[in-house]
Amino acid sequence: QVQLQELGPGLVKPSQTLSLTCSVSGDSMSSGSYLWNWIRQPAGKGLEWIGRVFTSGHSDYNPSLKSRVTISLDTSKNQFSLKMTSVTAADTAVYYCARSPPPDSSGYYGYFQRWGQGSLVTVST
């Protein structure tokens, strides 16, 4: 059973770069055509998809965050990462990593089948 765990600092200063890593265990990231995602949730609010990376290395981003976000993967370490630049207090949230199944027979993909437990990141001085 695949497990995902978010790792990274819980406190980031405004204007700095938020960096998180998702460590994947129980399966090799390069063994299938899964998609690897980041999703966030401010306290008491709803879910926001941040972006995804394919095993090919191609990535897609939420248009509202695209200018500040980079998602990359390192299959040799079985992990993928999120970098978000120029953070503000509005970026304070629980950040989740999640895995999507490979594209189905129609070529569609994008729901989230396995999730990490989440990591709270606070943006504050």
Add this chain to the structure above:
Amino acid sequence: DIQMTQSPSTLSASAGDRVTITCRASQSISTWLAWYQQKPGKAPNLLIYKASNLESGVPSRFSGSGSGTEFTLTISSLQPDDFATYYCQQYQTYSSDFGQGTKLEIK
């Protein structure tokens, strides 16, 4: 963006009740819709994908239906463990969008 609107925002019900949550999309998404359950302090848990497909391990009292712009999640007989917040999510476009959530409370 595709706007996903859930109703109601809050639903009060009792154990044993049959409940339905509605999710409307601002444009057609065919059947590219998923439902999740989230409990406080926990990650969301996938219930339904492609509008009506039950994820493995999810109790059969959960069911989903709909296509195009209107979708429903039904719980046939509420169990105490079902009181949680439910989210819909579209994945018809490359950019995913979630509904705002429906909190299912004990009456």
